[in-house]
Amino acid sequence: MSVLTVENLSKGFGGVQAVAELSFSITEKRIHSIIGPNGAGKTTLFNLITGIYTPSSGRISLLGDDITGLPTAARAARGIQRTFQNLQIFFNMTALENVMVGRHLSLRPRLLPSLLRLPASARADRETEAQAADLMAYVGLGKWLDADADAMPYGALKRLEIARALAARPRLLLLDEPAAGLNAVETAEIDELIKRIAAGGTTVVLVEHDMKLVMGVSDHILVLDYGRKLADGTAAEVRANPDVIRAYLGAGAA
Amino acid sequence: MAEFLQFAFSGLTVGAIYALVALGFALIYNASHVINFAQGEFVTIGGMATVALMTGGGLPLLLAIPAAVMITALVGLALEKFAVEPAIGRPGGASVVTIIIITIGASIFIRGVVQVTLGKDFHRLPAFSGEAPIDILGARLQPQSLWVLGVTLLVVAALWWFFGRTRFGKAMLATSHNRLAAQLVGIDTRLVLLASFGLSAALGGLAGILTAPITLTKYDIGIMLGLKGFAAAILGGLGSGPGAIVGGIALGLAEALAAGYISSAYKDAVAFIIILVVLFVRPSGLLGGRSTERV
Amino acid sequence: MRRLLDARTGGLLALALIIALLPLILPNKFYYDVAIKTALNALVCVGLNLLIGYAGQISLGHAGFFALGGYASAVLTARYQWNGFAAMAVGMAGVGLLAFIVARPILRLRGHYLAMATLGLGIIIAIVLNREIPITGGPDGMTVPALRLGEWRLIGTTTWYWISGGVLLIAVWLALNLIDSGVGRALRALHGSEVAAETVGIDTTRYKVLIFVISAVFASLAGSLFAHAERFITPTEAGFMRSIEFVTMVVLGGMASTYGAVVGAAILTVLPQLLTKLHDYEHLAFGAVLILVMIFMPKGLVPTLQNRLRHLVGGQPR
Ligand SMILES: Nc1ncnc2c1ncn2[C@@H]1O[C@H](COP(=O)(O)OP(=O)(O)O)[C@@H](O)[C@H]1O
Numbered sequence: 001m002s003v004l005t006v007e008n009l010s011k012g013f014g015g016v017q018a019v020a021e022l023s024f025s026i027t028e029k030r031i032h033s034i035i036g037p038n039g040a041g042k043t044t045l046f047n048l049i050t051g052i053y054t055p056s057s058g059r060i061s062l063l064g065d066d067i068t069g070l071p072t073a074a075r076a077a078r079g080i081q082r083t084f085q086n087l088q089i090f091f092n093m094t095a096l097e098n099v100m101v102g103r104h105l106s107l108r109p110r111l112l113p114s115l116l117r118l119p120a121s122a123r124a125d126r127e128t129e130a131q132a133a134d135l136m137a138y139v140g141l142g143k144w145l146d147a148d149a150d151a152m153p154y155g156a157l158k159r160l161e162i163a164r165a166l167a168a169r170p171r172l173l174l175l176d177e178p179a180a181g182l183n184a185v186e187t188a189e190i191d192e193l194i195k196r197i198a199a200g201g202t203t204v205v206l207v208e209h210d211m212k213l214v215m216g217v218s219d220h221i222l223v224l225d226y227g228r229k230l231a232d233g234t235a236a237e238v239r240a241n242p243d244v245i246r247a248y249l250g251a252g253a254a
Numbered sequence: 255m256a257e258f259l260q261f262a263f264s265g266l267t268v269g270a271i272y273a274l275v276a277l278g279f280a281l282i283y284n285a286s287h288v289i290n291f292a293q294g295e296f297v298t299i300g301g302m303a304t305v306a307l308m309t310g311g312g313l314p315l316l317l318a319i320p321a322a323v324m325i326t327a328l329v330g331l332a333l334e335k336f337a338v339e340p341a342i343g344r345p346g347g348a349s350v351v352t353i354i355i356i357t358i359g360a361s362i363f364i365r366g367v368v369q370v371t372l373g374k375d376f377h378r379l380p381a382f383s384g385e386a387p388i389d390i391l392g393a394r395l396q397p398q399s400l401w402v403l404g405v406t407l408l409v410v411a412a413l414w415w416f417f418g419r420t421r422f423g424k425a426m427l428a429t430s431h432n433r434l435a436a437q438l439v440g441i442d443t444r445l446v447l448l449a450s451f452g453l454s455a456a457l458g459g460l461a462g463i464l465t466a467p468i469t470l471t472k473y474d475i476g477i478m479l480g481l482k483g484f485a486a487a488i489l490g491g492l493g494s495g496p497g498a499i500v501g502g503i504a505l506g507l508a509e510a511l512a513a514g515y516i517s518s519a520y521k522d523a524v525a526f527i528i529i530l531v532v533l534f535v536r537p538s539g540l541l542g543g544r545s546t547e548r549v
Numbered sequence: 550m551r552r553l554l555d556a557r558t559g560g561l562l563a564l565a566l567i568i569a570l571l572p573l574i575l576p577n578k579f580y581y582d583v584a585i586k587t588a589l590n591a592l593v594c595v596g597l598n599l600l601i602g603y604a605g606q607i608s609l610g611h612a613g614f615f616a617l618g619g620y621a622s623a624v625l626t627a628r629y630q631w632n633g634f635a636a637m638a639v640g641m642a643g644v645g646l647l648a649f650i651v652a653r654p655i656l657r658l659r660g661h662y663l664a665m666a667t668l669g670l671g672i673i674i675a676i677v678l679n680r681e682i683p684i685t686g687g688p689d690g691m692t693v694p695a696l697r698l699g700e701w702r703l704i705g706t707t708t709w710y711w712i713s714g715g716v717l718l719i720a721v722w723l724a725l726n727l728i729d730s731g732v733g734r735a736l737r738a739l740h741g742s743e744v745a746a747e748t749v750g751i752d753t754t755r756y757k758v759l760i761f762v763i764s765a766v767f768a769s770l771a772g773s774l775f776a777h778a779e780r781f782i783t784p785t786e787a788g789f790m791r792s793i794e795f796v797t798m799v800v801l802g803g804m805a806s807t808y809g810a811v812v813g814a815a816i817l818t819v820l821p822q823l824l825t826k827l828h829d830y831e832h833l834a835f836g837a838v839l840i841l842v843m844i845f846m847p848k849g850l851v852p853t854l855q856n857r858l859r860h861l862v863g864g865q866p867r
Pocket residue numbers: 013016017018036037038039040041042043044045546547548549
């Protein structure tokens with residue numbers, strides 16, 4: 001079944017057409033990758049899917065429902081989560097609190113019980129804390145529980161964003177270059193983590209430059225070039241596509 | 255008609271003063287993204303220093319004015335050097351709120367100094383060229399108003415020449431567009447920041463001198479003028495030079511017309527009511543651009 | 550989190566102890582009055598800190614809410630013979646409603662535009678209080694009847710010392726609870742990254758409005774108590790400089806630190822009293838102190854000192 005369907009989506013900035021007449025769909029419980037050179041419009045596409053940018057035209061639907069006009073938070077409530085290429089960590093909080101914020105939608109904190117710290121509210125808070133701690137262990141950040149986010153290394157922050165997104169128990173998880181800036185060992189760990197997340201039933205959309213990682217984990221690959229779809233299919237199909245070889249893979253991987 | 259003209263004259267005059275103060279805000283904002291809440295105090299210093307130089311120092315008006323503008327500019331430079339620079343020069347910079355508090359501290363400090371040295375009384379400057387009003391279509395125009403409008407026009411022309419034609423002016427513009435890029439091409443952005451404080455202080459000082467014969471001057475006259483200048487700068491779109499001028503004139507006119515036709519009791523509120531309404535409708539001011547934040 | 554809990558109870562106990570023991574060293578009525586003003590300023594600052602320090606939204610107009618609360622109490626009790634507590638509640642509700650109505654458009658603004666809008670709102674309130682002389686008494690201010698609890702008239706500096714101290718203690722407790730809850734985390738999150746907060750499902754506008762209203766209601770309550778404690782109120786309480794004073798207290802004490810807000814309020818309420826000895830040099834000195842603290846301790850007193858202390862006992866410096 002299609003989780004996400006994008007139809008004729010376009011977004012321009014002044015003269016630049018970052019995403020142009022793009023259509024594709026994402027099937028459930030798979031790992032989809034979106035590749036393309038820098039500036040191809042991958043991040044812009046994520047921003048459109050999460051509602052951070054409004055499209056110039058086109059339609060986005062999640063599980064059959066049109067979500068094109070919905071604000072970002074409402075899309076989160078329907079099960080979309082993401083990480084950011086340029087980290088968007090809550091640097092004014094601890095690592096654990098960052099992940100606890102990810103539980104916001106299920107916690108549904110209410111004002112009066114919070115102000116008075118009623119037993120039910122305190123209990124829900126403790127549960128959230130425990131769940132967040134579990135998630136941090138799950139992504140391999142067990143030893144950073146009490147760390148302040150602004151004292152953590154880059155690689156750990158990348159995982160922290162993943163843990164925060166997972167805390168919302170998304171149906172669709174968008175990862176924007178999760179391995180960028182990581183060394184080979186760390187990349188292998190992220191590779192393994194992505195597979196584990198997908199095996200748990202979350203649909204993953206991965207934007208990544210590391211071709212080894214992409215080819216290894218993806219069930220399906222979409223290739224973007226100047227905001228347009230250049231090709232899509234399985235790793236093998238994409239690798240064999242002459243357009244792709246010419247425009248993108250030609251230099252390195254082919 | 256005569257009545258309307260009367261209100262329009264006084265609106266234009268105050269509006270020109272607001273515009274000068276607003277230009278000062280815009281200059282500093284462009285160089286550093288700092289809002290200088292001591293901008294109004296430059297107005298105070300300009301007027302009060304002229305008074306002091308004339309009554310205490312025995313200088314003639316013609317000498318006292320440039321001297322007072324110089325003094326104000328020096329205070330502006332000192333403010334940048336000793337209060338703003340140490341805060342934003344630190345690694346990591348300083349938050350908006352921190353800088354706001356620093357410049358507010360500076361404004362309180364300056365008011366304190368003026369009050370200690372020159373007292374708390376109202377002072378008056380003689381009008382530059384007599385007080386015999388000129389009759390235009392039944393409305394009476396004070397000669398001082400002509401001075402205010404004329405000098406403001408000159409200043410605007412001079413600024414236009416400075417930013418459009420001179421090397422340093424272009425460097426300042428470049429810095430406001432992209433600080434990093436300006437640094438890369440070898441512009442000394444710290445000097446630009448320093449100069450912007452000196453220049454905007456001089457503008458404020460000039461405004462204070464021009465208006466002193468009309469509104470009188472006092473150690474705390476700068477509070478309201480500064481706030482309204484800020485409102486004018488925001489109204490036009492923060493950082494826009496033409497916006498500052500349009501904003502200043504618009505606020506001055508609106509204020510005078512509202513005071514004339516509606517209620518003079520709420521004259522001081524007009525500027526702030528307008529700014530609230532405009533911000534509700536256009537969150538980045540009349541001439542300010544919109545931008546998509548990049549993530 | 551256990552540690553946080555301890556810090557909370559520990560800090561509250563310490564504050565309660567200070568409030569309880571302070572009378573032992575307060576020599577006379579004048580100092581009691583300074584203490585009352587400190588507590589009421591601190592009450593405003595604890596609320597304002599939720600907005601500025603935690604949610605990262607500036608307001609240069611909170612004195613307007615403070616004064617509206619004060620005048621609601623003053624006018625309703627003096628001119629309409631209302632019960633003081635009812636007037637206080639109506640003031641809080643009214644201010645909360647006003648804050649709610651203006652919050653949505655205002656909080657869409659960022660940085661300096663937000664500063665301008667809140668500043669404008671505060672100034673408009675101050676001008677209205679100055680001009681509506683038949684109701685407010687104008688610039689001369691108005692006297693306020695004593696607050697009554699049944700037959701008991703709440704008057705005198707000692708009584709008001711305990712009232713304002715007690716209310717402050719409760720406010721600090723509420724604020725600490727809020728910060729350490731899901732609501733508090735949402736507020737801090739939207740400060741840290743508005744985009745990320747939206748992305749995890751936080752309706753950031755709703756939370757900004759919420760905290761703006763809460764901080765305005767805190768200010769209104771403080772204003773009402775102030776009016777009854779001092780038995781007099783003037784429009785200066787709504788003025789721009791008063792708003793600045795509140796923000797300065799928050800920033801000086803330390804943003805995102807509830808105890809910092811209390812410490813900041815204490816220092817900036819007591820300092821001018823000490824500086825009056827300097828007569829004319831009062832403002833000059835006050836301005837200089839502000840600049841110096843912001844240059845050398847941009848994080849504010851309490852967080853800076855906490856870090857030094859942590860450093861001293863061998864922990865990790867932050
Ligand atoms: N907020 C924005 N404002 C202006 N241009 C933008 C903005 N976001 C992206 N762009 C432009 O859109 C194009 C696509 O960028 P992006 O989506 O970041 O590419 P990718 O993630 O594939 O590297 C680029 O030309 C970029 O400069």
